[in-house]
Amino acid sequence: MSRNPKAAESFDSSRPDFSPYGFSCGLWAPTPMPRPDRHNEIEVNLLRTGSLTYLLGGRRITIRAGRLALFWAAVPHQILHWETTDPYHVATLPLAWFLACGFPESFASAVLGGELVTETHAHPMDEARFEQWSADIQSGDPLSEQAARMEIQARLLRTAMTSPQGKRSRSVPPNLSRADQIACYIARHYQEPITAAQIGEAVGMHPNYAMNLFRRTFGTTMIDFLVQHRLSHAQRLLVSTDDPIIEIASASGFQSLSRFNEAFKASCGCPPREYRKRNRLRETTSVVGKAS
Known part of the structure; x- marks a missing residue:
């Protein structure tokens, strides 16, 4: 823009x-x-x-x-x-x-x-x-x-x-493509410890077929797509709350602090602590951050 x-x-x-x-x-x-x-x-x-x-x-x-x-x-x-x-x-x-x-x-x-x-x-x-x-x-x-x-x-x-x-009360409609159904499932469950097998089962596909279809459609892997969702969630929490980094890692769906630090630095070019220092919302309390 x-x-x-x-x-x-x-x-x-x-x-x-x-x-x-x-x-x-x-x-x-x-x-x-x-x-x-x-x-x-x-x-x-x-x-x-x-x-x-x-x-x-x-x-x-x-x-x-x-x-x-x-x-x-x-x-x-x-x-x-x-x-x-x-x-x-x-x-x-x-x-x-x-x-x-x-x-x-x-x-x-x-x-x-x-x-x-x-x-x-x-x-x-x-x-x-x-x-x-x-x-x-x-x-x-x-x-x-x-x-x-x-x-x-x-x-x-x-x-x-x-x-x-x-x-109205409803679930995800059936008119989504199979690949979009996978993306939707990941978007709804990225904070959970989900696997390719669970994703495939949720959308009624064999995991290998689901992974290949997703890559062909979106040009990235299901795992990379999942990690990007988790990193986006972590970035929001880093700049809008005072939560400890280990809690942010867990809340974003990462199963270990080391994996979180590794993925975050590879994607953002700096460790989570440095990212928070650079991008912290000035004079914004954690309460306000959590409400936004």
Whole structure:
């Protein structure tokens, strides 16, 4: 996302699959996408005018102006058609953050199940909210960003309370591809000591077949995907709480401190303690961090 809140971004077809956008909010131009995009974040869209049609997980879905809409962007999504010339608001929310918010099960399951979750009515204040969140996130001020995170969490909780998907009891729907079912299972259980055999059993596949299918589809292994989820969770806890590092390792799903330190340094370029020192949210208490 651009640091200029008035500049509209557009899809870069050369970006690698699953390259993260991070916690971001800004304006995007409605332009054709020559291929689907995938990134392991929740994407929230708000159109100011007209409509936008995606191919989402093989299904055509349309987003209309004024209605908050969100989906899990690890599911392939590609703009097919638009009836607007105005840039639209986009927020990307790391999956680990979304899962830590404690949204109702029916709502979280709908999002992780590959559905487009959308509200039935427009909320006139949403555009002003997006503009404020964009300014806060791009300000470089940790407290402003913290305020935006908390406000986004509250806004999505209202979506969970009012959207049709949030009101019903359901499990992951069967219209996900087999590979997406694996990714969904990992996203829901990465804090547990899960194995390839357990993942395969959960989605009704032989472990070897599941591993090969996942690699072919996502270009990475199930284990690497699992570890990245755990590391993202650990990063959030390191900068937002005072919890001891050994507790963070365990809470993130790592079975040993040595394995956590090894994986963290290989991915982040520094030990967990140094990462915390560099990225610590200034003047933010652990209580506030845990609520965001």
